[in-house]
Amino acid sequence: MSRGVYKRTEKHKAVTKTAMNRPDVKARHKASCNTPEWIAAHSGENNTSKKPEVRAKISINNAMKRPEVVAKLKVKVNTPEHIASISGDNNVMKRPEVKLKHKASHNTEEYKMKVTGENNGIHNPGVIEKLKITQKERCGKSVMFLPNHGEIVHFRSKQEAKYARMLDALDIEWYYEHQTFKLPDMIIGCRPDFYLPTQNIWIELKNQSKDAPLDDETQNKLTTFYRVYSSCNLILLYKEDTKKLEHDLVCCEPIDIQSFGVPLKSIVEGT
Helix, strand or coil: CCCCCCCCCHHHHHHHHHHHCCHHHHHHHHHHHCCHHHHHHCCHHHCHHHCHHHHHHHHHHCHHHCHHHHHHHHHHHCCHHHHHHHCHHHCHHHCHHHHHHHHHHCCCHHHHHHHCHHHCHHHCHHHHHHHCCCEEEEECCEEEECCCCCCCEEECCHHHHHHHHHHHHCCCCCEECCCCECCCCCCCCECCCEEECCCCEEEEECCCCCCCCCCHHHHHHHHHHHHHCCCCCEEEECHHHHHHHHHHHHCCCCCCHHHCCEEHHHHHHCC
């Protein structure tokens, strides 16, 4: 029987799966893959999966890239029935029982051990790269970001892009560098990083801890801003606040966005 016609039966699948789970088979397979000959045959230029002709063949045979399959999936996803099934009350993630189950799974000791200290995958460089799911391109010091509203925004730092992504996850409306406030006797005004219209608060991200003092120039600028625009509720968001927000978001904890950070009023008045 030719290889192209051969089909694995359920019985054959079960036997193969059982055999591959046996300790002696696993040990023999691992030993055979650790020989110098095997390593040489599967690394560098000898790795057939890296050859251009092989990669091209794999790409061509990928059913998900075929135009007819892509068109069929696109039509299916954009139907009114599909949109209705994943929006509003029909969204599975919004069901109370699913929320409770999800929250309970994050309150176990095993999960807390995985997300705290050195066990937190956020510290792994590979994981950090994967977390940049909405970061589209780097352009010098600028970070291009595609938020919920679909318009590309250029941020000045990765910290700002991460904060915007978390606001999107919380479904909070935001504007980046929405307004520049003129300050008396200063050439450069004050332009807070974010404005949240629903909460009517301004957010200034600081890439430092709360224990570190602000430099004289920043302190002077913020003090002047508070005296001139005391009606504007400006909040300084430090590293600890961003990490706590990310942790609460991952653990599905109730989040009040206004509770994160230090109000400028308390910094200036020392309260």
